[in-house]
Amino acid sequence: MHQELLALGWTEGTTHHPGAGLQPARVVAVHRGLVAVRGAELQPQLAPVAGALLHAGTPPVVGDWVGVEPGGAVREVLPRAGVLRRTDGAAIEVLAAHVDLGLVVTSANGDLNPRRLERFLALVRDGGIPACIVLTKCDLIEDPQERAAELRADLGAPVLSVSARTGVGIGDLAARLPQRATSALIGSSGVGKSTLVNALLGEERQVTKEIRENDAKGRHATTHRELFTLPGGALLLDTPGVRLAAPAGEEGLDETFSDVGALAAACRFADCAHDREPGCAVQAAIASGELAAERLRALRRLERETRAAEERREGPGRAARRARERKSQRLYREVQGRRES
Numbered sequence: 001m002h003q004e005l006l007a008l009g010w011t012e013g014t015t016h017h018p019g020a021g022l023q024p025a026r027v028v029a030v031h032r033g034l035v036a037v038r039g040a041e042l043q044p045q046l047a048p049v050a051g052a053l054l055h056a057g058t059p060p061v062v063g064d065w066v067g068v069e070p071g072g073a074v075r076e077v078l079p080r081a082g083v084l085r086r087t088d089g090a091a092i093e094v095l096a097a098h099v100d101l102g103l104v105v106t107s108a109n110g111d112l113n114p115r116r117l118e119r120f121l122a123l124v125r126d127g128g129i130p131a132c133i134v135l136t137k138c139d140l141i142e143d144p145q146e147r148a149a150e151l152r153a154d155l156g157a158p159v160l161s162v163s164a165r166t167g168v169g170i171g172d173l174a175a176r177l178p179q180r181a182t183s184a185l186i187g188s189s190g191v192g193k194s195t196l197v198n199a200l201l202g203e204e205r206q207v208t209k210e211i212r213e214n215d216a217k218g219r220h221a222t223t224h225r226e227l228f229t230l231p232g233g234a235l236l237l238d239t240p241g242v243r244l245a246a247p248a249g250e251e252g253l254d255e256t257f258s259d260v261g262a263l264a265a266a267c268r269f270a271d272c273a274h275d276r277e278p279g280c281a282v283q284a285a286i287a288s289g290e291l292a293a294e295r296l297r298a299l300r301r302l303e304r305e306t307r308a309a310e311e312r313r314e315g316p317g318r319a320a321r322r323a324r325e326r327k328s329q330r331l332y333r334e335v336q337g338r339r340e341s
Contacts, residue, residue, distance in 0.1 A: 002040030009098060009180050009235055010065070016078045018067025024078075027064045028227040035060050037068055048073045062225040062237060063097040063182060083127045084184055087248040089309040096184050096225060096237055101177070102129045105187035105196065107137040108144055108161070114154055118256055118298050119245035120186060121157055125252030132158045134173065134185075136192035139163040154292070156258055164192060164199040174200055177234035182227070189241025197238045200230050250306050257299045263291060 008026045018024050025039030034046040050073045053059055060066050060077050067076035082099040085092050102124030106112055117133060124131040133151060138144035144161040152159045160176065162169035177183050177200075185193045198204050225239045247253070254261055260282060264272065268279025274296060275283075285291035 004038070004040045007180060007229070007233065008038060009100075009182050014081070015065055018076050018078060021069070022067030022075055023070060025066055025068045025074075026227070027060045027062055027066055027074075029224060030060070030062055031224065035066075035074060037066065037074065039068065041070075050075045053077060061094050061097055062227055063099060063184075065098065082129050082182070084124065084129065084186065085127060085248045086123055086242065086244075087246050087306075087309045087313075089246070089312050091313065092248045095186075095239060098182055099127065099129050099184045099237065100181040101183040102127075102131045103134050103183050103185050104131055104157075105134045105136055105185050105191045105193050107140075107191045108135045108147055109137055109140045111188070111191065112147075114151065115294065115298050116188065116245065117151070117155060119247065119302065120242075121155065122247045122252040122256040122302060123245045124186065125255045126247045126249050128251070129184075132160065132176070134196070135159055135161045136196060137163060137165075138168065139166050154295075155256075162196065162199075164195040167199070170199050174230065174232060174234070177230065177232070177236065179233035180235065182235040182237060184237040184239065186239055186242060186245075188243070191241070193238055193241070197228060197236060200236060201228060202231060246309065247302065247306055249310070250303065253299065253302055253306075257295065259291065260296060260299055 005024060005026075010024070010026075015024075023039055023041050025037040027035045028038055028044070029036035031046065034048055036044065037047050038044045047068055049059055053074065053076075058077055060074055063082075064080065065078040066074045067078065068074050080094075080097040083097050084095040084099055084102065086095060087093070102120075104117060104120040104124060106117055112135075121131050121133075133155070135144060135148055135151065138147075138161045141147060144163075148159040148161045151157075160169060160173050162173055164170065173196075185196065187193060225237065228236045228238065230236055260274075263281045263285050264274065266281035267274070267277070269277055272280050272282070274280055277283075282291065282296060286293050286296065
């Protein structure tokens with residue numbers, strides 16, 4: 001396999017090959033009507049997208065592996081893995097594909113919101129993608145390590161503290177990004193994603209904006225998604241700020257709220273709703289202070305949102321069947337956990 005494809009993240013044996021007469025390439029940016037692609041036998045170029053893909057509702061996104069006609073259009077989108085996606089309730093929007101690590105970025109100052117981070121973690125994990133929280137602008141608070149430890153304990157996810165302005169933590173973050181693997185930055189506007197990209201690249205490639213003086217919040221800078229190759233060979237995908245992180249499915253909720261799930265395994269009843277049932281371990285943990293009540297409320301809110309969005313997309317009958325299947329699988333895992341313990 002050509003070294004250029006390997007450097008772009010091609011994994012022989014898992015990445016599919018395009019059809020006859022098409023050259024494999026990776027989408028590194030999407031513009032209006034055109035996509036920027038790179039490949040083994042292709043100079044980096046802007047290519048049009050075949051009308052058949054657009055009409056079928058499967059346009060390429062950043063990170064996609066595609067089949068390109070020599071000197072022509074993108075004709076095929078190869079099967080996806082590691083998909084970042086969100087929903088507006090009526091439809092699912094694919095943000096990026098073939099992501100190996102989701103870096104959920106939040107600033108350490110007044111914009112920090114654990115409930116918002118739960119949404120981003122669930123969104124990332126819904127695609128089967130491991131997640132890590134990156135706490136930026138740590139030079140603006142007194143004890144970033146304490147803040148990181150609090151988030152780690154509250155959300156059950158690894159947390160890295162960095163400051164692009166001082167350089168603290170940038171080397172540690174770069175060391176966490178494997179060569180030829182794709183890590184995607186995702187978070188709200190103004191949390192410092194573009195500044196972080198520039199710090200990891202070692203040059204000013206992304207437009208950045210200063211934080212507002214009146215509320216210490218950052219401002220929106222990135223306008224499109226783009227895949228960069230870092231000096232060490234890791235691949236980094238920058239995305240515009242997401243106003244509302246709405247997971248497209250419930251698959252990421254179990255891991256994001258694994259503390260609730262672990263407690264639920266000790267409830268007296270396997271189908272405990274964690275409300276007023278006797279012997280509810282979750283409510284007991286809330287009463288003792290072991291579990292924050294906000295965690296259970298956040299889980300219930302996301303469950304309602306994702307199920308309502310699923311009903312809008314698929315109809316109540318099919319959505320109900322899928323919900324029953326997920327509940328059955330969850331109960332089975334909890335029962336198995338009790339037996340093993």
